Amino acid sequence: MSGFDWAALGNNLAASAIAALAVMLVTFAVATVKGRHRIVDIAWGLAFTAVAVLTWFLSSGHGDEGRRLAVVLATTVWGLRLAAHIARRGRGQGEDPRYARMLFRARGNQAFYALRTVYLLQGALVWVVSLPVQAAAYLPRPLDPLAMTGVTLWAAGFLFEAVGDHQLARFKADPAHRGQIMDQGLWSWTRHPNYFGDFVVWWGIYVMACGTWQTAAFAVISPLVMSGLLIAGSGKRLLEAHMEQRPGYAAYKQRTSGFLPLPPRERAGGEGAGKRR
Numbered sequence: 001m002s003g004f005d006w007a008a009l010g011n012n013l014a015a016s017a018i019a020a021l022a023v024m025l026v027t028f029a030v031a032t033v034k035g036r037h038r039i040v041d042i043a044w045g046l047a048f049t050a051v052a053v054l055t056w057f058l059s060s061g062h063g064d065e066g067r068r069l070a071v072v073l074a075t076t077v078w079g080l081r082l083a084a085h086i087a088r089r090g091r092g093q094g095e096d097p098r099y100a101r102m103l104f105r106a107r108g109n110q111a112f113y114a115l116r117t118v119y120l121l122q123g124a125l126v127w128v129v130s131l132p133v134q135a136a137a138y139l140p141r142p143l144d145p146l147a148m149t150g151v152t153l154w155a156a157g158f159l160f161e162a163v164g165d166h167q168l169a170r171f172k173a174d175p176a177h178r179g180q181i182m183d184q185g186l187w188s189w190t191r192h193p194n195y196f197g198d199f200v201v202w203w204g205i206y207v208m209a210c211g212t213w214q215t216a217a218f219a220v221i222s223p224l225v226m227s228g229l230l231i232a233g234s235g236k237r238l239l240e241a242h243m244e245q246r247p248g249y250a251a252y253k254q255r256t257s258g259f260l261p262l263p264p265r266e267r268a269g270g271e272g273a274g275k276r277r
Helices: 006-034 037-058 065-090 097-104 110-129 131-137 145-173 193-208 213-219 221-232 236-243 249-255
Strands: none
Touching: 006 037, 006 110, 006 131, 037 065, 037 097, 037 110, 037 131, 065 131, 065 145, 065 193, 097 110, 097 236, 110 131, 110 221, 131 193, 131 213, 131 221, 145 193, 193 221, 221 236
């Protein structure tokens, strides 16, 4: 492909794999000392940020400056906000029940089991999902209407995710809401506004990498993998399996879209928002 340096991208891919692995190994060491593997969720956003910033430096002189800036800022802003949000949410709390159950089922050394099944896996996923971040940075084509569509999608997804997280945090901070199901704001349109926002963010970043059919084909695995994780993997599916036991969740599930934002269905019996069931 004329103008695109695939060899330079290959070097970037190798360096980014090392960067993602390094973030996860450092996080594993800290988590092992603290005895709380939940901090790997903070490292998820930080690892994407590390890959994006490294790509920014390595791609200097290769890709279009405007496209490089757009993709590194999009990824870094998303990754840092997510890491900060998860850090605030988990402050002062013990181990995440998901990781506690995982370690309980572990055979042999629990630490090495966690390293294999959580940290190394997440490092590999960061590398795969960040493929459009790396490919876009090496595109010599200036920002065009398609790339700006990607920026718009990213902005919409980022806003949706950030607003949803803020609404839920504010709801949980009110002691009067203890034991209630959050069904207000964006949470009345979809049961997972944060996951839907992530979904749109990564399709937007992918569109930024679609400067040619070759880069589009190379990077399409990224939004497909992220979509699978959010909808059928460790996102929506696992969270709902945990929430099924909560009083009132069945009714909330019946009236609220599972993923795509849709107007809420009519509540049975005229229930009020946030009503205790």
